[in-house]
Amino acid sequence: MNTTLILAAQAASQGSSMPMIIMMVAIFAIMWFFMIRPQQKRQKEIRAFQNALSAGDSVVTGGGIYGIVKHIDITTNKVDVEIARGVVITVDKNYVFANVQASQQGQNK
Incomplete structure (x- = not known):
């Protein structure tokens, strides 16, 4: 059993x-x-x-730096971003993440 x-x-x-x-x-x-x-x-x-991306776009980089695109080098995949009057930095194109106007419009809704 x-x-x-x-x-x-x-x-x-x-x-x-x-x-x-x-x-x-x-x-x-x-x-x-x-x-x-x-x-x-x-x-x-x-x-x-x-x-x-094109010259004149307002962008935010991966490091949180706001600026305006001045020049894009397609061969080296780099972007020159003006962060202040006369101050231009070069960043990798892959680290430019957002359009400033589009992100501000999304926050205002």
Whole structure:
């Protein structure tokens, strides 16, 4: 009688692993839609902004420096940014992240 109960308990605990697999897939899907996908979308927007840079644009660099684009060197991927009258710094194009006017308009809404 005891062996029958033990065998029944083992059979119940060895059930299908399908619910565990479904739960893992669901967790991955949730992570994809709430974390990975929005980050990829944001990176795509930043790349489009960096590729559309032109002289005269007001920008913010990765270090938080505000300035105006003076010159873009496509061959070296560098941007000259004027941060004060007569003060020009050179930054890598990949570290120019935001358009100042667009970010201020978003905050005013």
